Amino acid sequence: ATTFRASEHQHIRYNPLQDEWVLVSAHRMKRPWQGQVEPPLLTTVPRHDPHNPLCPGATRANGEVNPHYEGTFLFDNDFPALQPDAPSPGSSDHPLFQAEAARGVCKVMCFHPWSDVTLPLMSVPEIRAVVDAWASVTEELGAQYPWVQIFENKGAMMGCSNPHPHCQVWASSFLPDVAQREERSQRAYQSQHGEPLLMEYGRQELLRKDRLVLTSEHWLVLVPFWAVWPFQTLLLPRRHVLRLPELTLAERDDLASIMKKLLTKYDNLFETSFPYSMGWHGAPMGSEAGANWDHWQLHAHYYPPLLRSATVRKFMVGYEMLAQAQRDLTPEQAAERLRVLPEVHYRLGQK
């Protein structure tokens, strides 16, 4: 019998955090690609565009004028998917037709006054200001809502409709689907093994090493054993931390620095402004914030779609939508490729 090699032999892996499986078929990277290539990036975004509603001094859809902000800037999304005051659909008349009330708020956070920068091109103190803004908005909205979802869609490929560096914050009166799954898994793991799932996971990855991308005094970046997207990563604090606002000043500085390194590696991988969706998950808040959430560990997921080059992405379609996620290179191969990339941005290297 042949010896198993993950990079040659398809197999399935389990995601214990989200209770899902992925099919890993690394030999598939050998197939030729004749499908869609993505349109080339707009390389020249103007630093300031008075018609861009995210720019300092611009007028937004609702007529409000943005301040001449100099750091981060948080405001209400003019087209929110969640509003604070929607009436309830009432009780369901049948188990197959269940609807429930949803209330919340949607905010937009600009990272920087300039439209032509992205996080990896910002300085560590500028990124640190973003971390602080994330912590405060979590604290503010978490006072009222059980879930505060911070997420960044970067790049047109990820449905981002505005090149200005920004993220969104959607707070909701309900625990969204993915949060519910992570809640269930982490709670069950803690009750079975007596410690938080992601604390043990981070420790194991530090020992095993082959999926580590970056480590710092307070943080780890790794390609999870169960990664679905080609260069997906998980960003974890070393200390047991439930939520963003609890991060110490030193942890925040270090986070800004490791984020800059990770995003620089991402951009360097295919020498492009690397598209992704990313977001933070921490323990639920709102009126239940005082309950015991010790089974949680704060973390960020990065889900980048590019697979082979700046223009060839992984499509999660067909088999993935109907049956199961599938990936074309192993998480260990992805980690190795990211690990060896320089920590100086390809656009700044020449200077």
Added chain:
Amino acid sequence: ATTFRASEHQHIRYNPLQDEWVLVSAHRMKRPWQGQVEPPLLTTVPRHDPHNPLCPGATRANGEVNPHYEGTFLFDNDFPALQPDAPSPGSSDHPLFQAEAARGVCKVMCFHPWSDVTLPLMSVPEIRAVVDAWASVTEELGAQYPWVQIFENKGAMMGCSNPHPHCQVWASSFLPDVAQREERSQRAYQSQHGEPLLMEYGRQELLRKDRLVLTSEHWLVLVPFWAVWPFQTLLLPRRHVLRLPELTLAERDDLASIMKKLLTKYDNLFETSFPYSMGWHGAPMGSEAGANWDHWQLHAHYYPPLLRSATVRKFMVGYEMLAQAQRDLTPEQAAERLRVLPEVHYRLGQK
């Protein structure tokens, strides 16, 4: 208090088949779209291209020459994600690092010898031949494998790398993730309510009517109450049928006809060759085929990404990947729009 209206007030809905929630925020259709538009379709695909490996008489990557087929044509995928003989990864040393063996086969099925047709442009007897081919491949691969996933990725937007009309069939030694979820939900529903979930669901939708798109003697097409994609549909037989090979001749004819109508409506919606991923789900097979699977009901899911026009799609990114699926029009609005569309294809109407 305001009266709840689904088309005005955001709410969440439950998918009892796949145990997931979706956020419905229909008022969001009002926001302007400034993001990515998809590249226009290649309108002229040559009927025959000797360099296209899916065409009759063409030479494939492995050197094999396709026959001059005149109907459907089934062959082994030259770059399969699943192979019949992969060794097992061995037993896992830690609950957070679980891998398992995966074996299977991947086939490609051409629907028609011509590259410039799609299912809605084919005749009902030609589509009927596809239905028969689906039934036989399910029977053939289901003799050995517990799950046979038939799926079609249509359009470059859905990662389809070849314009020739075709689908894929991936059979696996394991029940994929989505199949496991549907198995769990249908089993639990049957044991609680004494009948198959999708039989009761179809009956309810026939009574409620507002999500129906098409009905025929043997089939229903509806936008499910919990639809995630803008114009997602569910195709259900009226009779309790576990798997494709069990369809009667009359049900197969009627299926070909209702598929042609549905796909014609899809193309007519934005006057484009409507992209989607679709696939069939039926009761598990393989060595366990003889067990009691009466809680299952055969069905097909259609997941089309377009939202506003032939070039503006819904992106499932950021919030959707990190938290929960979100849709911008109600399933009832989508059903109404599909229902009123003509059943004659816009490209054939003039003739």
